[in-house]
Amino acid sequence: MGNQKQEIFNGVELISIFFILLIAIIIITAILYYNKRRSHKEDLASFQNILLQTQFEIQEQTLQTIGTDLHDNIGQLLSLTSLTLNSIELDNPDKARQKVDAAIELNLKSIKEMRQLGKLLHGEQLLKQGLEEAIRSEINWIEKSGRFAISYNVCGEKCLTSNADKDLILFRIMQEILNNIIKHSGAGEITIKLDYPEGGIRLQVIDNGEGFEIDQLPEEQKGMGLKNIQKRAEIVGGTVFIQSQRGEGTCIDIFIPYP
Amino acid sequence: MNILEIYYYSLLTTGTVLAFLLFKKGKKQFIALAILLAITLVKELITSQLPRENYKLSFLITDIFNLLEYTLFSIYFIISCRNIMLKKWVKLSIPLFIIFGAYTSVFIYQFREVPVLNIDLEGFLLLIIYTHLLYNLEIDDNKSIYMHADFWIAIGVMIFFGGAFVFIGLLPIILEQDSVRALSEYGKILQILNYIFYNSIIIGVIWGIRNKKYLMV
Numbered sequence: 001m002g003n004q005k006q007e008i009f010n011g012v013e014l015i016s017i018f019f020i021l022l023i024a025i026i027i028i029t030a031i032l033y034y035n036k037r038r039s040h041k042e043d044l045a046s047f048q049n050i051l052l053q054t055q056f057e058i059q060e061q062t063l064q065t066i067g068t069d070l071h072d073n074i075g076q077l078l079s080l081t082s083l084t085l086n087s088i089e090l091d092n093p094d095k096a097r098q099k100v101d102a103a104i105e106l107n108l109k110s111i112k113e114m115r116q117l118g119k120l121l122h123g124e125q126l127l128k129q130g131l132e133e134a135i136r137s138e139i140n141w142i143e144k145s146g147r148f149a150i151s152y153n154v155c156g157e158k159c160l161t162s163n164a165d166k167d168l169i170l171f172r173i174m175q176e177i178l179n180n181i182i183k184h185s186g187a188g189e190i191t192i193k194l195d196y197p198e199g200g201i202r203l204q205v206i207d208n209g210e211g212f213e214i215d216q217l218p219e220e221q222k223g224m225g226l227k228n229i230q231k232r233a234e235i236v237g238g239t240v241f242i243q244s245q246r247g248e249g250t251c252i253d254i255f256i257p258y259p
Numbered sequence: 260m261n262i263l264e265i266y267y268y269s270l271l272t273t274g275t276v277l278a279f280l281l282f283k284k285g286k287k288q289f290i291a292l293a294i295l296l297a298i299t300l301v302k303e304l305i306t307s308q309l310p311r312e313n314y315k316l317s318f319l320i321t322d323i324f325n326l327l328e329y330t331l332f333s334i335y336f337i338i339s340c341r342n343i344m345l346k347k348w349v350k351l352s353i354p355l356f357i358i359f360g361a362y363t364s365v366f367i368y369q370f371r372e373v374p375v376l377n378i379d380l381e382g383f384l385l386l387i388i389y390t391h392l393l394y395n396l397e398i399d400d401n402k403s404i405y406m407h408a409d410f411w412i413a414i415g416v417m418i419f420f421g422g423a424f425v426f427i428g429l430l431p432i433i434l435e436q437d438s439v440r441a442l443s444e445y446g447k448i449l450q451i452l453n454y455i456f457y458n459s460i461i462i463g464v465i466w467g468i469r470n471k472k473y474l475m476v
Contacts, residue, residue, distance in 0.1 A: 023421035
């Protein structure tokens with residue numbers, strides 16, 4: 001009888017404990033749910049931040065290109081026009097005619113350059129024409145310096161639907177890589193490949209510059225360039241693979257799930 | 260009065276004052292909590308002073324208290340919740356619960372025993388509506404869930420009523436076996452759950468006041 005009583009009490013206690021555990025599980029699940037929701041919103045906010053920053057950087061890069069071009073190219077052309085016009089001697093009509101023609105030609109060239117520059121000013125439109133074209137425009141500007149031989153290949157079939165955010169980020173990554181090549185690599189040849197494997201988009205930038213030992217790069221050098229590239233690719237679920245050795249150039253391979 | 264009793268009454272007094280302060284600061288639902296905590300304090304003080312022979316009066320107080328407790332917790336939920344449909348159901352449940360509770364108290368238990376059915380039905384209903392409240396908190400994403408008053412109120416209600424649910428439901432069975440031991444264990448379990456419950460409510464009210472302060476600044 002005593003044992004049976006004990007068993008009943010034990011049973012009631014056991015069921016009570018089980019029920020309390022159930023309540024605890026419900027509460028813990030709620031906490032996990034809210035924490036997950038919060039971290040998801042934080043990720044989203046961080047993505048929006050990076051996107052905004054990327055847009056800003058692309059605009060800044062465009063303005064820099066415009067500034068350089070105004071100074072180095074159009075500025076020079078207009079100075080030359082001015083010089084040519086100033087040197088006209090009216091008492092020598094044949095020579096004056098030649099100089100006026102030369103000035104007209106220089107002026108037309110300036111107008112052409114200005115028009116190209118005007119297109120670039122519409123920074124947002126750079127990507128509206130598509131990632132492939134935006135990359136091509138960027139290459140055109142770099143090629144104008146005459147320092148680099150750039151080959152650009154597009155393979156595979158482009159996705160029917162595009163993703164403007166991912167295009168923007170990939171484009172900025174490419175700008176960052178090209179900036180690094182221009183500033184640090186000492187390369188003369190650059191190969192850019194844009195590929196559309198299934199479910200993604202792959203960008204490969206290869207240069208024949210000095211290369212570097214990734215592990216030996218000081219933290220501050222990794223900071224702006226490589227870390228930014230890595231961070232941006234990760235935020236859109238992508239991966240970055242960097243292959244480089246001293247004296248053997250660099251290959252940066254980025255894969256981003258697409259669209 | 261022993262130290263635990265003093266602590267228990269202090270919890271109830273502090274909770275009442277803080278909930279009233281929060282109501283004054285504009286959080287309407289906390290008036291329900293302030294009234295409930297004040298009633299609980301008065302009820303506990305009266306029942307602790309009643310002689311054993313007066314058990315009928317003690318059960319009458321407990322029965323009336325259950326009805327008030329469900330009503331006030333439901334009012335708190337109705338003001339806090341944003342789901343209109345659920346609000347309507349909870350509003351409807353108040354008179355139904357009062358009718359049911361009054362009927363069982365008068366005709367079934369007749370103020371001679373613990374109103375197990377009433378307490379368990381109350382616990383079951385509050386467990387459901389406060390689980391809903393817990394999963395539908397209006398959370399500011401810059402703040403942790405622990406800084407939300409309703410989070411603490413909801414878990415306090417869930418732990419108290421969920422924890423007591425099975426034991427109270429099975430109380431008649433163990434009372435038949437050994438009434439002295441059953442009542443002693445019932446008292447112990449309720450005491451522990453009460454401490455968790457009122458501490459949780461006070462934490463919730465304190466967060467409510469703190470959050471309100473930040474909003475006003």
